[in-house]
Amino acid sequence: MTKQKRSLLWFRKGLRLHDNPALLSSCDGAKYLYPIFVLDPWFLTADRVGPNRIQFLLESLEDLKHSLQARGSDLVVLKGKPLEVLPTIWKTWGITHLYFEKDTEPYANERDGQVRQAAAKANIEVETPVSHTLYDLEMLIEKNGGAPPDSMKAFESLLGKVGLPAAPAEDPPEKLTAPGPELKKTTGVYDSLPSLKDLGYKDEATSSIHGGETNALSRMSEWMADKQRVAEFEKPKGNPAAFDPPATTVLSPFLKFGCLSARLFHAKIAQIEKEKNNHTKPPVSLRGQLLWREFFYTVGGATKNFDKMEGNPICRQIDWDQNDEFFKAWEESRTGYPWIDAIMMQLNKEGWMHHLARHAVACFLTRGDLYQHWEKGRDTFDRLLIDGDWHVNNGNWMWLSASAFFHQFFRVYSPVSFGKKYDKNGDFIRHFLPVLKDFPAAHIYEPWKASEKAQKEANCIIGKDYPKPIVDHNEASSSCKDRMKAAYDAGKETRKREGAPSPQARKAPKIYG
């Protein structure tokens, strides 16, 4: 007699019902279906992941639980190391089939490999469909001759050969297979979802961005309702200082956790592009932004040591300084440059910033002013961004520090004039750095230049209530450029001596810089 199918659907990312092939397969012919999420302590420390992201995750799980319950199912939440939790519960529940969405981050890769092995030993069939990215990344690499594309242009030409991504999977049935009766007897299952405090977090979440598939779909619909805005979307046009509302979609946190499917978002944009004759095109269009995501996933997954400078074949070797005072000042909004400090305050408070704002602070920390290692800035972003994403974050930090993909290190953002271009009155600074709010527009970007009298009138003495600039931008950026040039030259010499290939030094696309 064949065994009854008892499915375990293990949610990690992909916290949604729509476009969820793992959910569809797990229901198919199953007697019982157990959807679970395991809160892995590896992620649950404030040093690794800040409270805003964990709160977003908890909200997403709550939303998912409601959606599953509305279809006669449920979400079981447990805490522990997946490799310990899973074998225990699949024994208790008599699991015959395990389903989870394929993940490509290094930690997940290793964890999933071990889980697969344990499942094989327990005679459990495992299925791991691709639904976090637009394409199957292994297929892309294979079609590219076994190596990752080395530029967006090469990636676009690869996609030209591969064609459009598959359509999103159909919606799940209105009535899902219910879990079995053993569920009630399982120990360690949360009755209601834990709070941040229950998980050991001392600080509250402060972000106004809230998680969940429901929020993701309504935010996307709102954006898509203005079809003209979608058709005209063009990076880097758009105001990095706009915060209420921001100038871009703010869908990144939802894509990070898979509350929104990249394929659904892509299909919706493609539909609008079909309707509108005149629309922007990748890489600057809205659809193009999803291709940047895909590009970094494709390259990141196939490049050795993608998250490091050393041993990373696409990353320039640069003699970054190590100055903890500089680094801390940057991280804690104390550089004395209001534009930089306000952006870092937005990161701390909201866990999200506009793309060009990320450019400004990443450039300032690395090749622009402070000459600190991109890996340190990457770690700060990884901890504080709700959308912190291994592939995309590493790729963009290498880009901004002119370590890979982009090589025009001499094009540096000014921490004064760049923000001013978008926000003359400094409203963004006034909002995120209220200590400076009473400075007139003439001084808000450079308050240290205000007279003593003007500082008194603004109720803010520079050097006491707000720091003096940590470096002189003109001097610092000029020294950084000299050192970058020397590092580039030394790299050329080393490669010549060793006969090693050059990381492609290509002209940056017009959109950046």
Ligand SMILES: Cc1cc2nc3c(=O)[nH]c(=O)nc-3n(C[C@H](O)[C@H](O)[C@H](O)COP(=O)(O)OP(=O)(O)OC[C@H]3O[C@@H](n4cnc5c(N)ncnc54)[C@H](O)[C@@H]3O)c2cc1C
């Ligand atoms: C130093 C640095 C670090 C970054 N770290 C992250 C990160 O950890 N996670 C993250 O999601 N994005 C990161 N980005 C990319 C980008 O800034 C954000 O994706 C974007 O600002 C999110 O806002 P949005 O959803 O409104 O974007 P939109 O402009 O509305 O774009 C829609 C989607 O396209 C994708 N996208 C947009 N720009 C990029 C890009 N440059 N690279 C890859 N994908 C992109 C995102 O998924 C985004 O949600 C980083 C950028 C820089 C410069």
